Amino acid sequence: MEFGFGPEDEAFRGEARTWLKAHLTGTPPRRAWERDLGRAGWIGLGWSEGGYGNRRATLTQQVVWAEEYARAKAPARSGHIGENLLAPTLITHGTQQQKSRFLPPIARGEELWCQGYSEPGAGSDLAGVRTAAVRDTDSYRITGQKIWTSLAHEADWCFVLARTQPESTRHHGLTFLLVPMDQPGRIEVRPIRQLTGTSEFNEVFFDGAVARAEHVVGGEGNGWRVAMSLLGFERGVSTLAQQIGFAEELGRVVETAVATGAVADPVVRDRLVRQWAELRTMRWNALRTLGSSEGGPGDAGASSVAKLLWGGWHRRLGELAVAVRGAGAAVGPADWSAAAPYELDAFQHLFLFSRADTIYGGSDEIQRTIIAERVLGLPREPKG
Numbered sequence: 001m002e003f004g005f006g007p008e009d010e011a012f013r014g015e016a017r018t019w020l021k022a023h024l025t026g027t028p029p030r031r032a033w034e035r036d037l038g039r040a041g042w043i044g045l046g047w048s049e050g051g052y053g054n055r056r057a058t059l060t061q062q063v064v065w066a067e068e069y070a071r072a073k074a075p076a077r078s079g080h081i082g083e084n085l086l087a088p089t090l091i092t093h094g095t096q097q098q099k100s101r102f103l104p105p106i107a108r109g110e111e112l113w114c115q116g117y118s119e120p121g122a123g124s125d126l127a128g129v130r131t132a133a134v135r136d137t138d139s140y141r142i143t144g145q146k147i148w149t150s151l152a153h154e155a156d157w158c159f160v161l162a163r164t165q166p167e168s169t170r171h172h173g174l175t176f177l178l179v180p181m182d183q184p185g186r187i188e189v190r191p192i193r194q195l196t197g198t199s200e201f202n203e204v205f206f207d208g209a210v211a212r213a214e215h216v217v218g219g220e221g222n223g224w225r226v227a228m229s230l231l232g233f234e235r236g237v238s239t240l241a242q243q244i245g246f247a248e249e250l251g252r253v254v255e256t257a258v259a260t261g262a263v264a265d266p267v268v269r270d271r272l273v274r275q276w277a278e279l280r281t282m283r284w285n286a287l288r289t290l291g292s293s294e295g296g297p298g299d300a301g302a303s304s305v306a307k308l309l310w311g312g313w314h315r316r317l318g319e320l321a322v323a324v325r326g327a328g329a330a331v332g333p334a335d336w337s338a339a340a341p342y343e344l345d346a347f348q349h350l351f352l353f354s355r356a357d358t359i360y361g362g363s364d365e366i367q368r369t370i371i372a373e374r375v376l377g378l379p380r381e382p383k384g
Contacts, residue, residue: 005060005064006060008058008061009058009060009061009064012057012061012064012065013064013068016042016064016065016068016069017068017072019040019042020069020072020074021072023036023040024072024073024074027075028075030075030078030154031078031109031112031154033078033109034077034078034079034109034112035108035109035110036109037079037109038053038107038108038109038110039108039109041053041054041055041107042055042065043079043083043106043108043109044083044087044103044106044107045061045062045065046059046062046084046088047087047088047091047103048088048091049091049099049103052099052103052104052106052107053104053107053108054103054107063240066240067240067244070242070244070245071244078112078151078154079106079109079112079113081112081113081115081150081151081155082106082111082112082113082157083106083107085113085115085230086102086106086113086159086230087102087103087106088230089159089176089217089226089229089230090102090103090217091103092229093217093218093226093229094217094218095214097214098178098214098215098217102157102178111156111157112151112154112155112156112157113155113156113157113158113159114149114150114151114152114154114155114157114158114181114202114204115149115150115158115159116146116149116158116159116160116161116162116179116204117129117146117161117227118146118147118148118149119131119144119145119146119147120145120147126161126227127170127171127224128170129161129162129163129174130144130163131143131144131145131146131161131162131163131206132144132162132163132164132166133160133162133163133164133175133177133211134164135164135213135220138212138213138214139210139211139212139213140164140177140210140211140212140213140216141208141209141210142160142162142177142179142206142208142209142210142211143206143207143208143209144162144206145203145204145205145206146158146160146203146204147192147201147202147203147204148192148201148202148360149189149201149202149203149204150200150201150202151200151202152181152189152202152204153189153191153199153202155181156180156181156182157179157180157181158178158179158181158204159176159177159178159179159217159230160176160177160178160179160206160211161174161175161176161177161223161227162174162175162177163175164220164221164223165221171224172221172224173221174221174224174227175216175220175221175223176216176217176218176222176223176226176227177211177215177216177217178211178215178216178217179206179209179210179211180210180211183209183210185207186206186207186208186209186210187204187205187206187207187209188204188205188207189202189203189204189205190202190203190204190205194352194353194356195353195355196344196349196352196353197343197344231303231362239282239286239289239306239310240283240286240287242310243282243283243286243310246279246282246310246313246314246317249317249321249350250272250275250276250279250317252321252346252347253272253275253317253320253321253347254272256321256324256325256347257272257324260324260325260326262323262324262326263324268320268323268324271316271320271323272320275313275316275317275320278309278313279313281309282306282309282310282313285305285306285309286306289302289306301370301371301374301375304362304367304368304370305367305371307361307362307364307367308364308367308368310357311357311358311364312357312364314354314357315354315355315358317354318350318351318352318353318354318355319351321347321350321351322347322348322351325347329347329348329351369381
């Protein structure tokens with residue numbers, strides 16, 4: 001299956017490419033870049049509702065924008081969580097008041113969000129959430145800990161899955177709350193330093209943090225349904241854009257294999273060809289998923305299949321990237337000294353960061369369980 005782009009799509013591509021070229025001068029500050037995107041209407045293209053400051057775009061135009069953004073090597077989006085996860089969830093489950101309050105600032109790039117799902121002991125097993133929220137007249141008091149919270153150190157708001165019924169277990173008694181992050185003494189964010197030396201993820205501690213009662217999405221006790229709906233938005237257009245970056249990384253690995261002579265090894269050649277073929281398979285699968293979501297009921301396991309495909313593929317690419325470099329991949333820059341910070345090169349960063357690709361966003365084991373239970377109808381995994 002191949003996407004067909006018509007004249008309107010190509011005109012849209014030209015507009016997107018021209019705008020990106022004019023505005024990508026140097027490395028813009030993250031928040032300033034989000035506001036630039038918002039002023040031009042580029043945030044919220046895929047929302048099913050307009051009128052919040054966002055453009056409306058067809059599915060093919062959304063693909064065009066995502067691909068052009070990736071080809072332009074534009075900065076990683078700090079507004080992704082609000083735009084692509086929370087906003088569609090509010091459009092589906094939120095009240096009109098909630099949509100009017102939160103969607104315009106997201107579309108303008110003015111408010112950034114993070115996701116309060118995973119906890120120590122309840123990472124991939126989201127139904128094990130223990131963070132508690134207690135009703136106090138017109139608000140909730142939240143106590144607990146979240147972990148692996150992307151961009152929590154920059155976010156203005158966090159959507160939090162918390163247990164509002166103290167004796168409840170598993171997916172019962174959970175509530176989806178919108179929580180402001182600016183609560184000194186009640187919310188503490190601690191960055192998690194990774195193998196790469198960077199800190200995109202954080203621990204977040206809630207000590208009586210306040211969420212207003214009108215900021216419950218989908219009603220008290222319905223948090224599991226809302227949370228699962230949100231996770232269903234992580235697929236499709238963004239996956240196609242992701243593959244643009246993957247293709248560029250693979251191209252650099254191939255170039256290095258030729259330069260170092262590693263390509264003469266038949267095993268290395270076979271691995272390179274497999275990476276190329278699997279990347280093409282991922283594209284076809286993403287297009288199939290988009291066709292399903294547009295033409296009828298979606299495939300219940302589509303997002304899990306996509307995660308399994310790209311997570312394993314990217315980790316193998318990281319391993320291949322250091323293999324074609326040889327022994328030199330294990331050492332730092334020639335001018336490194338104890339007085340200067342150690343800096344990873346691109347392939348070293350790829351290798352180390354991609355080790356986590358099969359874990360975050362739902363581990364491979366969890367994705368296979370979802371496919372087994374929800375798609376194949378196999379018996380549910382016993383809970384210990």
